[in-house]
Amino acid sequence: MTCRRNAPRFLAATLATSLAALAPAFASDAIVDAQGDTVVVAPGHASLQKWLLPETAPSPADNVTTPERVALGKKLFFDPRLSGTGRSSCATCHLPERGWSDGYPKSIRFMGEVMTRASPTLVNTGYNTIQQWDGRSPTLEHQAANGMSATGSMNGGSEKPVTGVANIGRIKGYVDAFERAYPGEPLNVATLAKAISAFERSIVSRNSPFDRWVRGDATALTAEQVRGFRVFIDPAGGNCSVCHAPPNFTDNGFHNLGLMSFGEDNPDVGRFKQRPVALLKGAFKTPTLRDVALSAPYFHDGSARNLREVVDHYVTGGQVRSNLSPNMRPLALGPEDRAALVAFMEALTTPTEVFVYPVLPP
Amino acid sequence: MRPLLALLTLAVVSASAQAADFVVDQKGNQFAPRKLSVKVGDTVEFRNTDTTPHNVFSLSAPKTFDLGAFTKGQSKKVTFDKPGVVEVECAIHPEMKMSVEVKD
Ligand SMILES: [Cu+2]
Secondary structure (H helix, E strand, C coil): CCHHHHHHHHHHHHHHHHHHHCHHHHCCCEEECCCCCEEECCCCCHHHHHHCCCCCCCCCHHHCCCHHHHHHHHHHHCCHHHECCCCCCHHHCCEHHHCCECCCCCCECCCCCECCCCCCCCCCHHHCCCECCCCCECCHHHHHHHHHCCCCCCCCCCCCCCECHHHHHCCHHHHHHHHHHCCCCCCCHHHHHHHHHHHHCCCCCCCCHHHHHHCCCCCCCCHHHHHHHHHHHCCCCCCHHHCCCCCCCCCCCEECCCCHHHHCCCCCCEHHHCCCCHHHCCEEECCCCCCHHHCCCECCCCCECCHHHHHHHHHHCCCCCCCCCCCCCCCCCCHHHHHHHHHHHHCCCCCCCCCCCCCCCC | CHHHHHHHHHHHHHHHHHCCCEEEEEECCEEECCEEEEECCCEEEEEECCCCCEEEEEEECCEEEEEEEECCCCEEEEECCCCEEEEEECCCCCCCEEEEEEEC
């Protein structure tokens, strides 16, 4: 054997020895996660099942999800006649091909006016218990009704904002569809909001490589992605799951991450406007991370262009620390752990079938 | 055995003499109990046994307070000095809610 061929072997041997030195940390696959639960990082392990979402998102008693309601809501979601100008639909800012967000750092209304925040993804939003970056909507129905109002995201911005709600009642196809979906209920803002919400509850991602790995498919994740998951849940690593908690990668809670924009004059105070409690100044809702690779840019202010920049932000422990969440601190993560975190988040995307746009009634 | 037992009893008694009248736990992102009935002047100790920090606040008229953020193992006390119903929440996790009924 030549020296050259021996070199890799020598390297491998050294690597093995140095890995052995790290043994205490890696010896067992068990880890106490950010929830304080002992979990075993192995495909299909019982302790990981808490990450799986139920098959369908829960729906309220007065708007139980039915296929008719979802189909009707899907039409309305894509119909610009729902807006006062007839030029904006919900999908203007929540596009299926952009991870149900819009690809802009901050959303842009039909008149070109830039909104103050980024469009959040709608993926799995039906599983969450509070809506909007600042939680001002307790339910999807509440959010949809607000969005359709004259000053809501569908309208507003113009000099004389009007709502397009009345348009819908004049379209026979909708009147009939409402009669089937909500027999005996009037066609008004409340029922429009119900139908749209039923559709939103059907925007579900629960079959990502990570989900398949949790169900027991050992080949679903790469070794790097498994490493990323470990970093994600390890309180001494990324400590991500303390906020991006199972099953939907959110605690439905509010945190100030010390983003640069909080240091500006008159910053967006987020949740504080809804609940004037000191620690909520600059706090925003923890978003889900399923399908997150599809919805760049990131954060409520669109300040991170990609997932690598998100991770870099967390590694710094937050830039503006005047009201930082107690869960934020500089992270001792090397380049490999950071790359692994990104790789893990990329494994949270459910492979999509081609999205079929609805046919709108004439 | 006997003296030790006596000593232990003493320790327990003196500890409870300083303790609050009631303890509310924060565990699994929930308050336990979720409803509490106390008398004016009673003190309630809010204790965090989760690994994640919690907050306790109320904007109710009989008692407005904000205990800030506190971590696992920490606890903070509130004395309820006026009668009425006090709605208590964790600002970080709005699903965490409880109410304290303060009676005359
Ligand atoms: Cu809490």
